[in-house]
Amino acid sequence: MPLPTDTDVSTPKHLRDKYAIVGVGETPYTRGSGMTTRALGTWAVRNAVLDAGLTAADVDGMLSYQSGDSTFAPFIAGDLGMRLNFYMDVFGGGSSTEALMGMAMGVIEAGLCRTVVIFRAMNGYSQVRIGGTGARSAAPVSGDTLHSRAYGWQSAGQMFSFTFMRHMYDYGTTPAQVAAVRATHSAHASNNPKAYYKQRVTVEDVLASRIICKPLHLLDCCVETDNATAIIVTSAERAKDLRHPRALIRAVAGRVCKPRADMHYQAGPISTVAGRYAREILWPNAGVGPQDVDVTGSYDAFTFTTMLQLEDYGFCKKGEGGGYVSDGTIRLGGRRPNNTSGGHLCEGYTHGMNMVIENVRQLRHDVDDSCPVGPDGRRRHTYDYSEGGCRQVKSCEVTANLGWANPGTGSAMVMRRD
Amino acid sequence: MSLRVDDLDNENVAYFKHCAEHSFHLQQCGDCKLRRYPPTTACPWCMSREAGWVPVEGKGAVHSYTEVHHAIQPAFREYTPYLILLVDLDTQKGEPTADEALRVVGNLVTPDGKLAPPELVRTVGIGTRVRMVFSDVSPGLSLPQWTIDESAAQPDKPWRYPQE
Ligand SMILES: [Zn+2]
Numbered sequence: 001m002p003l004p005t006d007t008d009v010s011t012p013k014h015l016r017d018k019y020a021i022v023g024v025g026e027t028p029y030t031r032g033s034g035m036t037t038r039a040l041g042t043w044a045v046r047n048a049v050l051d052a053g054l055t056a057a058d059v060d061g062m063l064s065y066q067s068g069d070s071t072f073a074p075f076i077a078g079d080l081g082m083r084l085n086f087y088m089d090v091f092g093g094g095s096s097t098e099a100l101m102g103m104a105m106g107v108i109e110a111g112l113c114r115t116v117v118i119f120r121a122m123n124g125y126s127q128v129r130i131g132g133t134g135a136r137s138a139a140p141v142s143g144d145t146l147h148s149r150a151y152g153w154q155s156a157g158q159m160f161s162f163t164f165m166r167h168m169y170d171y172g173t174t175p176a177q178v179a180a181v182r183a184t185h186s187a188h189a190s191n192n193p194k195a196y197y198k199q200r201v202t203v204e205d206v207l208a209s210r211i212i213c214k215p216l217h218l219l220d221c222c223v224e225t226d227n228a229t230a231i232i233v234t235s236a237e238r239a240k241d242l243r244h245p246r247a248l249i250r251a252v253a254g255r256v257c258k259p260r261a262d263m264h265y266q267a268g269p270i271s272t273v274a275g276r277y278a279r280e281i282l283w284p285n286a287g288v289g290p291q292d293v294d295v296t297g298s299y300d301a302f303t304f305t306t307m308l309q310l311e312d313y314g315f316c317k318k319g320e321g322g323g324y325v326s327d328g329t330i331r332l333g334g335r336r337p338n339n340t341s342g343g344h345l346c347e348g349y350t351h352g353m354n355m356v357i358e359n360v361r362q363l364r365h366d367v368d369d370s371c372p373v374g375p376d377g378r379r380r381h382t383y384d385y386s387e388g389g390c391r392q393v394k395s396c397e398v399t400a401n402l403g404w405a406n407p408g409t410g411s412a413m414v415m416r417r418d
Numbered sequence: 419m420s421l422r423v424d425d426l427d428n429e430n431v432a433y434f435k436h437c438a439e440h441s442f443h444l445q446q447c448g449d450c451k452l453r454r455y456p457p458t459t460a461c462p463w464c465m466s467r468e469a470g471w472v473p474v475e476g477k478g479a480v481h482s483y484t485e486v487h488h489a490i491q492p493a494f495r496e497y498t499p500y501l502i503l504l505v506d507l508d509t510q511k512g513e514p515t516a517d518e519a520l521r522v523v524g525n526l527v528t529p530d531g532k533l534a535p536p537e538l539v540r541t542v543g544i545g546t547r548v549r550m551v552f553s554d555v556s557p558g559l560s561l562p563q564w565t566i567d568e569s570a571a572q573p574d575k576p577w578r579y580p581q582e
Contacts, residue, residue, distance in 0.1 A: 140419075147456040265504055
């Protein structure tokens with residue numbers, strides 16, 4: 001479909017490989033953490049600092065995002081005895097992880113600090129759920145929400161379903177093709193000891209589960225969990241002295257794709273999402289293309305958000321996303337596995353961060369699966385992807401993370417192994 | 419569900435004042451003349467702050483839809499499954515580019531403004547011709563809604579999600 005010609009691909013390439021992710025950490029994925037988001041966040045940030053081989057004194061920047069459901073950076077910093085030179089808590093959705101990577105790079109580039117930790121802490125099951133359920137479902141409706149919630153149009157699934165329904169109409173995409181995303185991610189989760197749902201499901205299981213809002217079945221939707229996640233960014237130069245092989249950041253992009261930043265329903269072809277526009281700066285800046293990517297992490301709040309992004313970022317032709325996600329390509333052992341941890345659909349819902357953490361571990365060749373651990377403390381990967389086995393992708397060199405906040409807003413990041 | 423328009427939300431106050439009179443008005447840009455929905459504080463096409471309210475015909479075709487089986491808001495639970503429609507208005511369709519339209523949200527309702535029963539829900543899909551009606555939801559507040567346009571030629575078979 002025709003697209004606006006206002007794309008700017010002039011953003012800087014001099015940041016390529018200049019920054020790296022050196023530490024990642026998370027808490028267990030539970031439904032009922034029994035602690036505050038502040039305690040969860042502190043735990044995840046501490047794990048990331050230890051993972052990098054750093055101390056609290058080494059971290060001088062902190063960024064977080066939330067949607068009125070979490071704690072703030074200064075509390076975490078205070079609890080861990082960090083003295084920050086820069087911090088920022090932003091209001092954001094699922095594309096914030098990659099966007100905040102860009103912000104972290106920017107504040108280090110500007111000399112405001114040297115090492116930045118990004119965290120997301122949420123009791124996404126036991127306290128504030130993303131879909132506006134619980135007390136929020138009966139909250140008063142006013143102003144702009146009279147154009148949505150007054151029509152019983154509130155949860156993410158309800159909001160995004162128009163996009164997918166129109167994609168089915170435009171391209172003949174089938175529910176079974178898209179259900180393959182869940183089946184695939186569940187197979188990945190079955191090899192992930194920390195996944196909340198480890199049970200493998202089939203396409204038939206997804207299609208037989210109850211309809212939430214067409215075209216979404218229950219098993220097309222992600223698993224809401226309580227957890228916190230954290231990622232540490234520093235210069236590639238400084239990263240050389242740290243514990244792990246560097247996950248070098250090739251490029252980040254964060255784009256609003258239309259003249260209007262609304263839910264994308266008022267303008268343009270609605271079955272085309274922000275990735276179509278973000279890709280125009282992502283790939284030139286990264287200096288690689290979709291064909292060079294070994295592992296993708298495509299935001300799977302729903303099965304179809306994964307498919308729409310993979311398609312619009314150019315991993316297949318427009319309209320062929322259904323075939324791409326169901327032909328074996330995105331499976332462990334396939335040409336380009338997607339969400340090897342099980343993602344939001346199965347591992348746990350972290351609002352975007354766990355897919356980046358997983359790809360960092362893939363690039364380190366150090367995914368924490370069920371393979372035996374050698375005397376050096378590192379796993380001896382078998383590359384056998386049967387149930388309960390390995391999930392490390394062989395020779396993983398380049399990864400892409402595709403973050404989704406809504407159809408009209410998207411952020412992405414490309415990383416490579418040192 | 420308690421519904422209200424905030425006094426300071428001038429754009430929505432004006433929009434719903436017309437709705438209360440069962441009249442559909444949209445903002446029209448004072449400079450580029452394009453109309454827009456929902457109400458905004460500037461023109462998304464040219465950034466102009468100048469806008470007036472103009473009457474717009476409430477007719478169009480369903481661009482996309484979702485059929486909600488699991489209602490989140492308590493007020494909708496007794497009506498499941500209900501339809502939320504995204505309707506391309508005939509007015510300004512294909513402007514300012516071939517892929518654009520004024521797309522207006524609403525539920526499928528009966529001609530007297532009640533949420534449509536399941537047998538009606540099952541007949542509507544992408545391409546169905548609809549016309550606007552108003553549901554009076556509280557004193558002074560009416561919501562624009564959509565009902566099947568009996569006077570329009572309907573597609574042989576509107577496109578529906580393939581599984582029931
Ligand atoms: Zn204008």
